[in-house]
Amino acid sequence: MKLILLGAPGAGKGTQAEVICDYLNIPAISTGNIIREALKNGTEVGLKAKSYMDEGKLVPDEVVIEIIKERLAKDDCKNGFILDGFPRTVPQAEALDAMGIEIDKVIDIEVADEKIMQRLSGRRVCSDCGASYHTMYKPSKAEGVCDKCGGKTVLRKDDHPDTVKERLSVYHTQTEPLKDYYEKAGKLQIVEGQEEVKDTSALVIKALEA
Numbered sequence: 633m634k635l636i637l638l639g640a641p642g643a644g645k646g647t648q649a650e651v652i653c654d655y656l657n658i659p660a661i662s663t664g665n666i667i668r669e670a671l672k673n674g675t676e677v678g679l680k681a682k683s684y685m686d687e688g689k690l691v692p693d694e695v696v697i698e699i700i701k702e703r704l705a706k707d708d709c710k711n712g713f714i715l716d717g718f719p720r721t722v723p724q725a726e727a728l729d730a731m732g733i734e735i736d737k738v739i740d741i742e743v744a745d746e747k748i749m750q751r752l753s754g755r756r757v758c759s760d761c762g763a764s765y766h767t768m769y770k771p772s773k774a775e776g777v778c779d780k781c782g783g784k785t786v787l788r789k790d791d792h793p794d795t796v797k798e799r800l801s802v803y804h805t806q807t808e809p810l811k812d813y814y815e816k817a818g819k820l821q822i823v824e825g826q827e828e829v830k831d832t833s834a835l836v837i838k839a840l841e842a
């Protein structure tokens with residue numbers, strides 16, 4: 633199955649992508665993670681993306697389209713995939729169509745902006761292994777230390793409140809129109825994000841089977 637997860641930053645797409653990945657045994661592909669990895673490795677793509685990312689803006693379409701083209705050409709995508717964080721603009725969705733990729737379903741996870749502000753400002757990620765925590769909902773055992781690898785947990789630069797506001801504004805103007813795009817194509821399924829991750833997962837699985 634070829635799936636797209638839509639939703640604002642912080643709506644829980646990454647977590648649900650992992651759940652679907654285990655459920656359907658297809659890879660979850662996050663353009664955000666690919667870009668962060670490129671940045672860590674100091675590649676050209678990483679350098680191009682850095683300033684946009686730090687300011688909460690979208691990386692130019694041609695850069696992310698190239699990234700996704702390369703990723704989807706890999707063998708593990710043959711039986712399907714879950715896209716988390718791509719497409720984020722109508723031209724990106726059109727590029728996907730132009731690649732001849734037939735998407736089966738688009739699941740949009742809806743969470744109110746205020747809730748997202750609260751979630752992202754409390755999010756902490758391990759700077760070594762990328763594991764995710766939350767100061768209120770999922771604290772690490774020792775403050776500032778990753779439970780999994782002992783690395784340092786930090787507030788992502790783009791999770792600072794002002795940057796989150798910018799990311800939400802970018803989401804509403806540039807990404808939200810995709811709901812209409814996929815609604816018209818008869819592919820959109822809306823899921824209301826719940827307080828508990830497992831409750832959202834149950835709704836996501838239901839939407840997959842609908």
Ligand code: AMP
Pocket residue numbers: 641662663664665667684685686688689690691692693696716717718719720721724790799
């Ligand atoms: P994420 O982890 O999905 O929130 O992505 C983090 C950042 O990476 C975003 O705020 C953008 O700067 C960049 N990014 C990730 N995916 C895309 C995309 N499809 N289009 C443009 N920029 C992207």
